[in-house]
């Protein structure tokens with residue numbers, strides 16, 4: 001199942017969105033970093049929770065990395081690699097997507113995105 005999202009994201013911005021494949025609704029992070037739009041599951045590899053403590057609040061104080069609000073792990077916004085914190089060396093799950101001619105973001109085969117043990121702390 002292919003899913004298209006209408007997006008409006010500025011350079012250096014990260015946003016929370018959801019993707020649905022009809023059976024699951026997955027929280028995701030969209031980020032535009034150094035001109036490239038990336039998408040990751042909003043799921044910290046340390047304890048399986050969302051990174052944001054409030055919607056679309058992802059960047060650390062220096063605006064250099066995405067930060068998990070629970071224990072402070074830092075992730076490179078371009079690669080999703082954890083560079084500090086309790087899950088250093090692990091990665092956010094990157095989602096394959098592409099920007100279409102009409103500006104929408106296309107996700108292909110959303111049903112193949114792996115299930116992770118999503119937890120909710122809210």
Ligand code: FES
Nearest residue numbers: 044046047068071
């Ligand atoms: S749950 Fe994200 S750093 Fe612990």
